[in-house]
Amino acid sequence: MGVPSTALFTDQYELTMLQAALKAGTAERRSVFEVFTRRLPEGRRYGVVAGTGRVLDAVENFRFDEDQLGFLREQRIVDEQTLDWLAGYRFTGDIWGYPEGEVYFPGSPILRVEGSFAECVLLETVILSILNHDSAIAAAASRMASAAGERPLIEMGARRTHELAAVAAARAAYVGGFATTSDLAAGFRYGIPTVGTSAHAFTLLHDHERDAFKAQVDTLGPGTTLLVDTYDVAEAVRTAVEVAGPELGAVRIDSGDLLLVAHRVRQQLDELGATGTKIVVTSDLDEYAIASLAAAPVDAYGVGTQLVTGSGHPTASMVYKLVARAETADPGAPLVPVAKKSSGGKTSVGGRKWAARRLDADGVAEAEVVGTGPVPAELAGRQLLVRLVEDGRIVGREPLGVARERHIAARANLPLSATQLSRGEPVLVTEYAHERSGG
Amino acid sequence: MGVPSTALFTDQYELTMLQAALKAGTAERRSVFEVFTRRLPEGRRYGVVAGTGRVLDAVENFRFDEDQLGFLREQRIVDEQTLDWLAGYRFTGDIWGYPEGEVYFPGSPILRVEGSFAECVLLETVILSILNHDSAIAAAASRMASAAGERPLIEMGARRTHELAAVAAARAAYVGGFATTSDLAAGFRYGIPTVGTSAHAFTLLHDHERDAFKAQVDTLGPGTTLLVDTYDVAEAVRTAVEVAGPELGAVRIDSGDLLLVAHRVRQQLDELGATGTKIVVTSDLDEYAIASLAAAPVDAYGVGTQLVTGSGHPTASMVYKLVARAETADPGAPLVPVAKKSSGGKTSVGGRKWAARRLDADGVAEAEVVGTGPVPAELAGRQLLVRLVEDGRIVGREPLGVARERHIAARANLPLSATQLSRGEPVLVTEYAHERSGG
Numbered sequence: 088m089g090v091p092s093t094a095l096f097t098d099q100y101e102l103t104m105l106q107a108a109l110k111a112g113t114a115e116r117r118s119v120f121e122v123f124t125r126r127l128p129e130g131r132r133y134g135v136v137a138g139t140g141r142v143l144d145a146v147e148n149f150r151f152d153e154d155q156l157g158f159l160r161e162q163r164i165v166d167e168q169t170l171d172w173l174a175g176y177r178f179t180g181d182i183w184g185y186p187e188g189e190v191y192f193p194g195s196p197i198l199r200v201e202g203s204f205a206e207c208v209l210l211e212t213v214i215l216s217i218l219n220h221d222s223a224i225a226a227a228a229s230r231m232a233s234a235a236g237e238r239p240l241i242e243m244g245a246r247r248t249h250e251l252a253a254v255a256a257a258r259a260a261y262v263g264g265f266a267t268t269s270d271l272a273a274g275f276r277y278g279i280p281t282v283g284t285s286a287h288a289f290t291l292l293h294d295h296e297r298d299a300f301k302a303q304v305d306t307l308g309p310g311t312t313l314l315v316d317t318y319d320v321a322e323a324v325r326t327a328v329e330v331a332g333p334e335l336g337a338v339r340i341d342s343g344d345l346l347l348v349a350h351r352v353r354q355q356l357d358e359l360g361a362t363g364t365k366i367v368v369t370s371d372l373d374e375y376a377i378a379s380l381a382a383a384p385v386d387a388y389g390v391g392t393q394l395v396t397g398s399g400h401p402t403a404s405m406v407y408k409l410v411a412r413a414e415t416a417d418p419g420a421p422l423v424p425v426a427k428k429s430s431g432g433k434t435s436v437g438g439r440k441w442a443a444r445r446l447d448a449d450g451v452a453e454a455e456v457v458g459t460g461p462v463p464a465e466l467a468g469r470q471l472l473v474r475l476v477e478d479g480r481i482v483g484r485e486p487l488g489v490a491r492e493r494h495i496a497a498r499a500n501l502p503l504s505a506t507q508l509s510r511g512e513p514v515l516v517t518e519y520a521h522e523r524s525g526g
Numbered sequence: 527m528g529v530p531s532t533a534l535f536t537d538q539y540e541l542t543m544l545q546a547a548l549k550a551g552t553a554e555r556r557s558v559f560e561v562f563t564r565r566l567p568e569g570r571r572y573g574v575v576a577g578t579g580r581v582l583d584a585v586e587n588f589r590f591d592e593d594q595l596g597f598l599r600e601q602r603i604v605d606e607q608t609l610d611w612l613a614g615y616r617f618t619g620d621i622w623g624y625p626e627g628e629v630y631f632p633g634s635p636i637l638r639v640e641g642s643f644a645e646c647v648l649l650e651t652v653i654l655s656i657l658n659h660d661s662a663i664a665a666a667a668s669r670m671a672s673a674a675g676e677r678p679l680i681e682m683g684a685r686r687t688h689e690l691a692a693v694a695a696a697r698a699a700y701v702g703g704f705a706t707t708s709d710l711a712a713g714f715r716y717g718i719p720t721v722g723t724s725a726h727a728f729t730l731l732h733d734h735e736r737d738a739f740k741a742q743v744d745t746l747g748p749g750t751t752l753l754v755d756t757y758d759v760a761e762a763v764r765t766a767v768e769v770a771g772p773e774l775g776a777v778r779i780d781s782g783d784l785l786l787v788a789h790r791v792r793q794q795l796d797e798l799g800a801t802g803t804k805i806v807v808t809s810d811l812d813e814y815a816i817a818s819l820a821a822a823p824v825d826a827y828g829v830g831t832q833l834v835t836g837s838g839h840p841t842a843s844m845v846y847k848l849v850a851r852a853e854t855a856d857p858g859a860p861l862v863p864v865a866k867k868s869s870g871g872k873t874s875v876g877g878r879k880w881a882a883r884r885l886d887a888d889g890v891a892e893a894e895v896v897g898t899g900p901v902p903a904e905l906a907g908r909q910l911l912v913r914l915v916e917d918g919r920i921v922g923r924e925p926l927g928v929a930r931e932r933h934i935a936a937r938a939n940l941p942l943s944a945t946q947l948s949r950g951e952p953v954l955v956t957e958y959a960h961e962r963s964g965g
Contacts, residue, residue: 095711096689098682099722102710103746107724111741113731120727145689158714166745204731211725212709215685216692243537246654247841250535250584252688253655270651271541272534275597283538285546286650288559288848291864292552292643302550306605307542318867342866392841401840402686402831409727425730428757 092152093145094176096213099164105205106169114205115416119439122184122198122218122407124191128226128400130510133501135229135494136197137259138221139187143481145213146178178206182476185442187485188225188262188494189471190501192455194517196440197405199472204412211407219405220252221259223397227374228263229498230398231390233506234378239266239387241282242273243369244395256395262490269389277487287341290317300330310336312367315352316343324352328359337365337386345370346383353384373398374508411439424459436519443469444500444515452500458520531591532584533615535652538603544644545608553644554855558878561623561637561657561846563630567665567839569949572940574668574933575636576698577660578626582920584652585617617645621915624881626924627664627701627933628910629940631894633956635879636844638911643851650846658842659691660698666813666837667702668937670829672945673817678705678826680721681712682808683834695834701929708828716926726780729756739769749775751806754791755782763791767798776804776825784809785822792823812837813947850878863898875958882908883939883954891939897959 108114127134151159151173159165159173180202191197198214200207231240242260245253250272257265257273267280274281285303293299300313300323309331315323315338328335338356340348345368356364368380369389377388393399408427413420424437438459443466447453456466475483498505505514547553566573590598590612598604598612619641630636637653639646670679681699684692689711696704696712706719713720724742732738739752748770754762754777767774777795779787784807795803807819808828816827832838847866852859863876877898882905886892895905914922937944944953 093689095714096684096692097710098684098708099710099713099720100708100724101722103722103742104724104728107728107741107745108731110745111732111737113741116731118731155714159710162713162720164710164720204727208727211727212685213689216687216689219686220688220691245535245537246651246846247658248655249659249688249691249694250532250652250655252659252691253535255688269537269539271536271538271598271603274538274601275534275594281538281601281603283540283542285539285543287866288643288647288650289543289546291848291866292547292555292557292851293550294853298550302546302552303542306546306549316866392843396840401835404831407685409730412731414733427726427730427755 091148092150092155093148093213094151095155096145096216097209098212101209101211102159102165102169104208105172106165108204109169109172112416115203117413117418117420117422118202118204118207118409119411119422120200120207120211120407121196121410121440122214122405123194123196124403124405126193126404127513131226131400132505132507132511132514133498134191134222134403135225135263136185136187136189136191136222137225137262138217138255139184139475140484140487140490141217141221141255142198142214143475143484145217146182146210146476147481149176149178149210149213151176172205176206176209177479178202178210178476179479180206180476181474181478183472184475185471186473186490186493188490188497190497192513192515192517194436194457194519195455196442196457196472199439215405215407219403221255222403222405223401224256224259224395225263226400226403227394227398228260228265229494230374230508231377231394232264233498234374234508235388236381238385240264241267241269241387241389242394243269243389244391245270247392248395253395258487260394261487262494264491264494279487284312285314287314287317290314296323297326297330300327304331309334312337312339314339314341316340320348320352321355324355325359328356328361328364333359333361333364335361335364337367339367339369341369343370346380349380349383349385378508408435410435410437438521442471444471445469451502452515455515455517456520457517460521463520530587531589531594532587532652533590534594535584535655536648537651540648540650541598541604541608543647544611545604547643548608548611551855554642556852556857556859556861557641557643557646557848558850558861559639559646559650559846560635560849560879561653561844562633562635563842563844565632565843566952570665570839571944571946571950571953572937573630573661573842574664574702575624575626575628575630575661576664576701577656577694578623578914579923579926579929580656580660580694581637581653582914582923584656585621585649585915586920588615588617588649588652590615611644615645615648616918617641617649617915618918619645619915620913620917622911623914624910625912625929625932627929627936629936631952631954631956633875633896633958634894635881635896635911638878654844654846658844660694661842661844662836662840663695663698663834664702665839666833667699667704668933669813669837669947670816670833671703672937673813673947674827675820677824679703680706680708680826680828681833682708682828683830684709686831687834692834697926699833700926701933703930703933718926723751724753726753726756729753735762736765736769739766743770748773751776751778753778753780755779759787759791760794763794764798767795767800767803772798772800772803774800774803776806778806778808780808782809785819788819788822788824817947847874849874849876877960881910883910884908890941891954894954894956895959896956899960902959
């Protein structure tokens with residue numbers, strides 16, 4: 088399942104910039120790139136960092152093999168000197184970042200990549216691809232998990248997105264609070280628990296719904312989940328309990344007015360003595376539909392399309408910007424803050440940054456503080472960036488469950504309005520604490 | 527870049543259905559599954575089939591290796607009998623479909639997969655992942671290409687989507703009418719022409735903008751594209767022409783009021799004698815922004831976010847449904863049409879379908895006709911489904927450029943309102959011509 092090399096997940100301009108900088112003698116200037124977003128998606132209260140673990144894999148596997156170098160040579164994308172340089176490429180710098188599962192806000196320095204200009208500039212596209220995709224999914228997942236409360240969420244959106252984006256989406260959904268996935272590749276690759284029993288096709292394959300239910304129970308046991316909306320729901324529920332007995336694990340409803348149908352099915356199951364049989368609903372859910380079913384007798388939600396498309400926001404708007412670089416290629420040369428200055432609205436804040444989350448007297452987060460220069464003493468213990476890569480060595484790997492737990496804790500530490508589904512401003516204001524006025 | 531096996535891009539329920547059908551003796555019933563959508567995205571006039579070539583690769587590589595079987599065994603997802611069956615899995619059936627680049631409408635049988643239930647049911651997720659993703663991107667690309675007219679479009683959205691979704695997106699964009707991509711992996715994998723020169727970071731790396739421009743021109747030649755909006759645009763354009771001479775290939779504008787800035791830059795370039803220097807614009811474009819620049823002196827558009835997110839519709843809503851199956855496992859058993867019947871709104875039309883596009887007297891498409899049973903003689907020459915896989919052998923491979931040309935022709939054959947960007951109904955009505963009343 089692994090991709091052998093990530094080196095061509097790269098926009099061509101990164102290689103042409105490298106070539107020009109090598110020739111100009113500026114390629115070795117020590118540089119600091121930062122990943123941040125200027126804004127959250129419209130109406131969202133917080134962002135969720137996801138994909139960090141995948142970024143570390145991508146950096147480690149960012150090596151040009153013979154086929155790739157042959158392609159670059161044949162297409163004359165870069166010259167021979169640059170190809171030689173690429174052949175020996177290994178990232179040898181440092182990466183710091185918000186740990187996976189942490190929340191973020193506009194201006195949060197989510198990832199900081201430091202090294203020579205040449206080695207850092209090449210990583211722009213692959214890092215942004217991963218963080219923009221995975222964080223968009225995790226943010227949607229987190230909202231759905233808030234809405235679902237204690238009820239488990241099943242990720243089942245693989246068919247609605249690119250087959251490998253689906254695997255990453257299942258991973259991001261798990262970080263954001265989902266419990267399981269239908270995607271076997273996500274179970275295989277990341278150890279996320281997988282679930283699934285049957286579709287309408289299975290019922291339609293058989294001459295009678297009863298035959299299908301019996302076939303399923305015969306091999307998966309009465310604890311399985313039977314899909315009850317192929318023909319008539321009430322009749323299917325009756326048949327299901329007849330076939331599996333009152334120990335039937337669950338029934339799944341995949342169409343119709345879920346609120347109404349769930350109530351009817353619960354009542355019918357109870358009357359049939361199947362009081363322990365659960366109800367799973369799975370039709371076009373998003374965080375609002377989940378919230379609207381809070382009072383319904385539903386035991387689990389399966390979410391597809393809206394999860395893998397970020398519930399209206401399929402990408403985060405993170406950018407990867409040079410914020411500081413050395414005055415010369417000399418290893419000891421001082422760093423100079425840099426920033427785009429044109430009037431087009433895409434300006435950014437220069438300088439190598441730290442970030443800390445300030446708490447109020449009750450211990451609730453009240454501000455995201457981003458600064459350059461020394462960290463104020465009162466914030467030193469609240470810093471957000473952790474070391475992920477040291478001198479090219481990956482040091483920030485962790486089990487996915489740690490990121491998942493971290494997200495639960497980080498969200499719980501935000502003001503209560505964070506988990507309102509209604510549109511609003513980011514729940515934390517980003518404050519800038521700069522060493523110098525301009526930056 | 528290839529993924530060794532596509533067999534786990536599968537929802538778990540496909541394997542549990544297989545297990546249950548194997549045990550029940552229904553797994554070998556000959557079955558027909560069809561891919562179709564019940565609706566186009568809100569306001570869209572037509573859909574674009576994309577990903578067919580990737581589907582063929584995925585079907586060919588759908589084989590379970592030892593690691594994958596070990597995972598399924600260890601997680602107890604299916605039993606030993608099913609694992610044995612999976613170990614020998616090769617698709618041996620037939621696939622027919624709309625050829626890649628063709629347009630589609632609600633109810634169009636975009637793909638038809640025929641074989642035993644067991645061999646067909648396993649392909650649901652991977653086929654839908656590919657077609658739903660790629661077709662969504664191609665539809666957005668097609669609208670952008672209509673809006674851009676003769677001006678070329680550059681795909682540069684890799685950083686806004688999953689790193690491998692990006693490669694598929696570049697491919698789908700090419701089918702939909704884009705000319706080039708910034709994504710090197712898409713060039714490597716699919717031979718799509720790649721482009722790219724420099725980002726703001728390259729200017730910021732250098733002590734002066736002039737140094738950056740000089741470094742770039744020194745190695746890429748005066749025909750390169752210089753990015754002119756890092757500091758002051760007018761000053762940058764002046765410097766660019768001074769450094770590269772009037773043979774400067776192009777300038778790129780990536781922020782600000784593109785309409786206004788493009789006019790100013792064109793005037794300035796002309797005054798400087800750089801009358802052949804082109805203007806490329808690349809800031810947050812979608813089909814509407816492209817259309818609004820039709821009268822502006824712009825020579826090419828670079829599109830990122832809105833392309834790879836399907837311009838508001840990041841997924842198509844295609845489903846994969848069992849529409850007919852044999853009454854018994856006997857190879858000669860007659861096919862019975864089947865369809866979900868519950869009142870939930872997700873009903874579908876049973877039966878193995880053909881499709882044809884009827885033309886009006888002027889040779890313009892006027893209806894999408896979908897039927898079961900014999901094809902009316904007057905539509906026999908206008909059938910849309912072509913054979914893609916025959917007895918498990920891939921027969922439908924074609925160069926990507928063929929799909930791209932096919933799309934141009936198919937779109938040109940639609941009523942003129944197809945290329946209006948305003949929201950509206952599908953430009954063709956889908957008519958059903960059924961053998962029997964219910965189906």
